[in-house]
Amino acid sequence: MTSNTESPEIRTTSNFLRDIIEEDVRTKKFGDATVQTRFPPEPNGYLHIGHAKAICLDFGLADEFGGKTNLRFDDTNPEKEEQEYVDSIQNDVRWLGFDWERLCYASDYFGQLYEWALQLIRAGKAYVDDLTADEIRQYRGTLTEPGRDSPYRDRAIEENLDLFTRMKRGEFPDGSRVLRAKIDMASPNVNMRDPVMYRILHASHHRTGDDWCIYPMYDYAHGQSDSIEHVTHSMCTLEFADHQPLYRWYIEQLAIFPSQQIEFDRLNLTYTLMSKRKLLQLVQENRVKGWDDPRMPTLSGLRRRGFTPEAIRAFVTSVGASRTNGVVDFEMLEHFQRNDLNRRAARAMAVLRPLKVVIDNYPEGRKEFVDVANNPEDPSAGTRQVLFSRELYIEQDDFREVPPPKYYRLSPGKEVRLRNAYFVTAQSIVKAPDGSLIEVHCTYDPASRGGNSPDGRKVKSTIHWVSTAHAVSAEIRLYDKLFSKPDPYDVEESGDVLDNLNPNSLEILTGAKLEPSLADAKAGDRFQFERVGYFCVDPDSSPGKLIFNRTLPLKDSWAKLEKKTGA
RNA sequence: UGGGCGAUCGUUCAAUGGCAGGACAGUGCCCUUUGGAGGCACUUAUCCAGGUUCGAAUCCUGGUCGCCCAGCCA
Numbered sequence: 001m002t003s004n005t006e007s008p009e010i011r012t013t014s015n016f017l018r019d020i021i022e023e024d025v026r027t028k029k030f031g032d033a034t035v036q037t038r039f040p041p042e043p044n045g046y047l048h049i050g051h052a053k054a055i056c057l058d059f060g061l062a063d064e065f066g067g068k069t070n071l072r073f074d075d076t077n078p079e080k081e082e083q084e085y086v087d088s089i090q091n092d093v094r095w096l097g098f099d100w101e102r103l104c105y106a107s108d109y110f111g112q113l114y115e116w117a118l119q120l121i122r123a124g125k126a127y128v129d130d131l132t133a134d135e136i137r138q139y140r141g142t143l144t145e146p147g148r149d150s151p152y153r154d155r156a157i158e159e160n161l162d163l164f165t166r167m168k169r170g171e172f173p174d175g176s177r178v179l180r181a182k183i184d185m186a187s188p189n190v191n192m193r194d195p196v197m198y199r200i201l202h203a204s205h206h207r208t209g210d211d212w213c214i215y216p217m218y219d220y221a222h223g224q225s226d227s228i229e230h231v232t233h234s235m236c237t238l239e240f241a242d243h244q245p246l247y248r249w250y251i252e253q254l255a256i257f258p259s260q261q262i263e264f265d266r267l268n269l270t271y272t273l274m275s276k277r278k279l280l281q282l283v284q285e286n287r288v289k290g291w292d293d294p295r296m297p298t299l300s301g302l303r304r305r306g307f308t309p310e311a312i313r314a315f316v317t318s319v320g321a322s323r324t325n326g327v328v329d330f331e332m333l334e335h336f337q338r339n340d341l342n343r344r345a346a347r348a349m350a351v352l353r354p355l356k357v358v359i360d361n362y363p364e365g366r367k368e369f370v371d372v373a374n375n376p377e378d379p380s381a382g383t384r385q386v387l388f389s390r391e392l393y394i395e396q397d398d399f400r401e402v403p404p405p406k407y408y409r410l411s412p413g414k415e416v417r418l419r420n421a422y423f424v425t426a427q428s429i430v431k432a433p434d435g436s437l438i439e440v441h442c443t444y445d446p447a448s449r450g451g452n453s454p455d456g457r458k459v460k461s462t463i464h465w466v467s468t469a470h471a472v473s474a475e476i477r478l479y480d481k482l483f484s485k486p487d488p489y490d491v492e493e494s495g496d497v498l499d500n501l502n503p504n505s506l507e508i509l510t511g512a513k514l515e516p517s518l519a520d521a522k523a524g525d526r527f528q529f530e531r532v533g534y535f536c537v538d539p540d541s542s543p544g545k546l547i548f549n550r551t552l553p554l555k556d557s558w559a560k561l562e563k564k565t566g567a
Numbered sequence: 568u569g570g571g572c573g574a575u576c577g578u579u580c581a582a583u584g585g586c587a588g589g590a591c592a593g594u595g596c597c598c599u600u601u602g603g604a605g606g607c608a609c610u611u612a613u614c615c616a617g618g619u620u621c622g623a624a625u626c627c628u629g630g631u632c633g634c635c636c637a638g639c640c641a
Contacts, residue, residue, distance in 0.1 A: 137638085321580090
């Protein structure tokens with residue numbers, strides 16, 4: 001079921017979830033039942049990397065114990081849910097590398113849930129309440145004061161049955177009545193103060209259409225759905241811990257399969273956020289280009305950005321699970337992504353900000369092919385031929401008229417290696433009247449073909465290049481952190497999270513020059529542009545108009561050094 | 568201020584009464600036809616106070632701090 005191709009250095013350390021399951025299997029807590037889990041998203045948005053952690057836990061742990069995992073849509077609130085989200089979620093789970101045993105919906109169980117509600121009413125465990133939402137809130141009490149019983153709490157069973165069936169038939173308007181569980185209005189746990197089981201919602205559901213006008217609440221639906229599917233280990237995030245007594249209460253009252261809920265911590269990352277509500281807001285207010293904007297922490301955004309499922313899986317398993325709230329450094333994710341791409345991404349030479357170089361002693365009109373490794377990390381990736389000629393583009397950053405200390409690249413009088421080609425020495429520069437640099441003139445050493453000089457001469461730097469006459473142009477989209485603060489919620493008194501959006505999270509370069517082999521790269525293809533970073537062809541790209549997204553830059557120890565000594 | 572949960576290097580996860588360890592980040596060196604990658608080394612932690620024990624990060628007691636809960640959302 002799962003494709004576990006985690007990189008070898010990812011040791012699966014123990015975590016408390018695995019310990020619990022191991023213990024349950026050992027003690028046969030569920031008899032001979034196999035481990036059964038479920039991943040239960042509400043289809044009200046796109047999946048993000050926080051969900052990836054839950055997915056890896058739900059699918060991964062079940063798989064470890066020879067169990068199965070269902071994908072179940074928790075679709076009990078038709079007002080927020082859409083088919084678009086159902087589709088994207090399935091797509092993203094598969095992309096991450098998992099496949100489910102069964103595809104389920106809470107709405108599959110609406111009929112059963114309704115029958116069980118009748119059963120609870122008959123047992124005197126549920127009642128129809130005519131209080132308004134506002135009144136229910138007032139009767140609920142506060143965190144420190146107990147609630148009070150609703151005046152409708154002791155309605156006769158027959159009357160409750162009558163009212164509830166009429167609620168279902170659509171005789172009452174939205175909000176006029178609810179069905180409540182009769183538990184304990186004085187419970188210190190507010191979730192147990194006669195929680196609402198059903199509300200009236202004359203809304204069209206993405207699957208059941210207008211079949212229903214009453215919908216079960218999460219608490220009334222989730223545990224029973226788990227139970228119906230014989231879920232043994234129902235893992236969810238920490239904020240549901242207070243709901244566990246209620247989860248168990250319904251299961252016990254109904255005397256059905258005893259699924260057990262176990263909570264773990266949410267994944268948080270620096271410089272971004274995981275709130276579906278906030279992500280939706282970013283999309284709706286056009287602060288980003290959509291759910292799959294490469295700056296988004298959504299799986300679709302990360303995919304478009306060039307992140308790989310392998311790296312994301314390795315990352316979330318490395319981060320582990322516990323019950324402590326924390327925030328993981330975004331650098332951790334970047335590390336796993338670079339690690340993966342370094343091994344797999346084909347190399348290419350690409351110049352993001354071109355500077356023209358003319359090799360004065362290289363014959364005009366001559367061109368030649370040089371041999372280049374497709375991936376130095378992987379000899380089996382083979383080699384290719386790249387055109388070299390008298391006029392080239394190099395990176396603007398790779399030339400300094402006045403080199404700072406420790407700057408090893410091209411500067412007047414200095415010799416460097418053009419990767420896989422020749423040694424060149426900068427001889428002179430040409431400037432425009434405004435003083436800006438137009439081109440650099442060099443001489444090359446014909447004996448250094450391939451990048452080594454027979455006399456054993458060393459150079460301190462190797463730079464990449466592209467032949468001007470053969471280069472293909474491309475648009476490059478550079479992405480940076482979505483938010484400018486590690487904690488986006490770190491705002492002034494009356495401020496909003498979105499105030500912390502990084503205004504420079506996207507930079508578009510239109511004049512990039514790439515080696516010719518990149519001309520027929522297809523959407524989704526990933527490359528390492530040597531010495532620059534990892535890039536992925538954007539779906540906006542077309543044969544005549546190449547567009548690359550920068551997944552991540554390469555680590556840049558020179559930039560770090562320069563910043564340090566410059567400061 | 569009621570209830571629930573938690574607290575270990577800067578971050579994250581281990582250590583399940585017996586030498587506090589890994590990963591990320593950081594620092595230094597080596598190596599390098601990517602200032603990439605790789606190799607080596609180094610720095611840094613058990614919230615506090617008591618107690619039990621030959622021995623406590625782990626068990627007990629009391630504090631402190633943090634997160635979650637008062638939707639007819641999930």
